[in-house]
Amino acid sequence: MSVSSLAADPSVCAPLPVLGRDVTVPLVTGGEVTYAALDYAASAPALQRVWDDVAAYAPYYGSVHRGAGYLSQLSTDLFENARKAVAEFLDCRPADQVVFTRSTTDSLNLLAAALPGDCQVFVFETEHHASLLPWRGARVTYLDAPGSPRQAVETLERALADRDPYGPALVCVTGASNVTGELWPVRELAAAAHAHGARIVLDAAQLAPHHPVSVRELDVDWVAFSGHKLYAPFGSGVLAGRSDWLREAEPYLAGGGASRKVTRREDGGVDVEWHETAARHEAGSPNVIGAYAIASACKALTEAGFDTLVAREQHLIRRVREGLADVPEVRFLSLFGDDAPRVGVLSFVVDGWNSSHFAAALSAEYGIGVRDGLFCAHPLVRTLLGGDAQAQGECGAPEAAPGEKSLNAIRVSFGAGTPDEHVDRFVAAVQELVRDGARWNYRTEDGRCVPDTSA
Numbered sequence: 001m002s003v004s005s006l007a008a009d010p011s012v013c014a015p016l017p018v019l020g021r022d023v024t025v026p027l028v029t030g031g032e033v034t035y036a037a038l039d040y041a042a043s044a045p046a047l048q049r050v051w052d053d054v055a056a057y058a059p060y061y062g063s064v065h066r067g068a069g070y071l072s073q074l075s076t077d078l079f080e081n082a083r084k085a086v087a088e089f090l091d092c093r094p095a096d097q098v099v100f101t102r103s104t105t106d107s108l109n110l111l112a113a114a115l116p117g118d119c120q121v122f123v124f125e126t127e128h129h130a131s132l133l134p135w136r137g138a139r140v141t142y143l144d145a146p147g148s149p150r151q152a153v154e155t156l157e158r159a160l161a162d163r164d165p166y167g168p169a170l171v172c173v174t175g176a177s178n179v180t181g182e183l184w185p186v187r188e189l190a191a192a193a194h195a196h197g198a199r200i201v202l203d204a205a206q207l208a209p210h211h212p213v214s215v216r217e218l219d220v221d222w223v224a225f226s227g228h229k230l231y232a233p234f235g236s237g238v239l240a241g242r243s244d245w246l247r248e249a250e251p252y253l254a255g256g257g258a259s260r261k262v263t264r265r266e267d268g269g270v271d272v273e274w275h276e277t278a279a280r281h282e283a284g285s286p287n288v289i290g291a292y293a294i295a296s297a298c299k300a301l302t303e304a305g306f307d308t309l310v311a312r313e314q315h316l317i318r319r320v321r322e323g324l325a326d327v328p329e330v331r332f333l334s335l336f337g338d339d340a341p342r343v344g345v346l347s348f349v350v351d352g353w354n355s356s357h358f359a360a361a362l363s364a365e366y367g368i369g370v371r372d373g374l375f376c377a378h379p380l381v382r383t384l385l386g387g388d389a390q391a392q393g394e395c396g397a398p399e400a401a402p403g404e405k406s407l408n409a410i411r412v413s414f415g416a417g418t419p420d421e422h423v424d425r426f427v428a429a430v431q432e433l434v435r436d437g438a439r440w441n442y443r444t445e446d447g448r449c450v451p452d453t454s455a
Helices: 048-060 068-087 104-113 148-161 186-196 244-248 288-304 306-323 357-365 378-384 418-437
Strands: 024-028 033-035 095-100 118-123 139-145 169-174 198-203 223-225 237-241 260-263 270-274 330-332 345-350 371-373 407-413 444-445 448-451
Touching: 033 104, 033 139, 048 068, 068 095, 068 237, 068 288, 095 104, 095 288, 104 198, 104 223, 104 237, 104 244, 118 148, 139 148, 148 169, 148 186, 186 198, 223 407, 288 306, 306 345, 306 418, 330 378, 345 418, 357 371, 357 407, 357 418, 357 444
Parallel strands: 118 139, 118 169, 169 198, 198 223
Antiparallel strands: 024 033, 095 237, 223 237, 260 270, 330 345, 345 407, 371 407, 444 448
């Protein structure tokens, strides 16, 4: 099926304005083209609305919680109102805390540091490394990749039934895979966890930008996500949920802001009384702009309407899958099957191509940015590709020259700011590369495939 045969759906909304939508990049074959950013799963471009809100606030920048001056008070109100906006966006319970962090990875490491002693953690091998790796001080059970949502629930139920029922336990699960885009049965997994006396944390890094996330409806204990995937700038994240484990844990960082009272003892030592609110884990001067940007993104997505955003994204997914349906060399990766519900994240391999070579050609010859490699989900990608799940690899491309077989994949991802033209150009480029091959020579440099400009 040609791209031209894919008529636009008039019922689908226009993309939301994002930064970089008019940026042009040079092509190795000559000339320039508007850049097609199709790597949203790594970092989504900031919404113009978010950037404008941050710019409007910037002249009023002030340190929070510590100043009597007008700008400090203004910044404090803005920071705490951002916390309320995030709680509303996530439909948190009244007693839940919203802690601002640096990223999803930081959020889950914070929770890992707050686990009670002798806590058991259950995590599927399909998780992003941010969810797979932080639990170093706990007893961890890694669960095999399921073949269906039902099997995921059954696998978890069996594992929980075999655990020591008297100790604390935590289940960590993704809401949407950063490799396949597939939606996970979060509500059912939460019910299974709670039925066996365990708690559950949701990695919503890939879910929150694409679908509404309700802590109450999903009945999860915590949710974590990153600002830079939610159309906000880098460097901010959220951990929201139950307060008890966080309140009882040692502060994630020790310092100003986390402490409520510090006194000297007669023996020369120091006694500290720590906050019991979210401030307990937010020591130091917080990233006020980052928190405000997240809140702005939450409001923008809510106002745009997730029903509308989901409809647009499904429209783009159909354009990709239908446009490549007649290219047998392209094989999409999936755990739950091609028809499984998913967000705008699709990973694939191309027969006869090294994935790094293919991604490099898309960038250098067509101005299309995708991602190749193992996507910081090594066990999952290797399982999907039929390789050794225990084999080592890097998040980027492995040391494989163009044309050599490599155990990695290509990922295309998009969202609220993606125009149809970018997806159509991607489909046409894949068709052309498979049919005609690359127009340029490439070589491996520092583990990456790059255009050979030495000639």
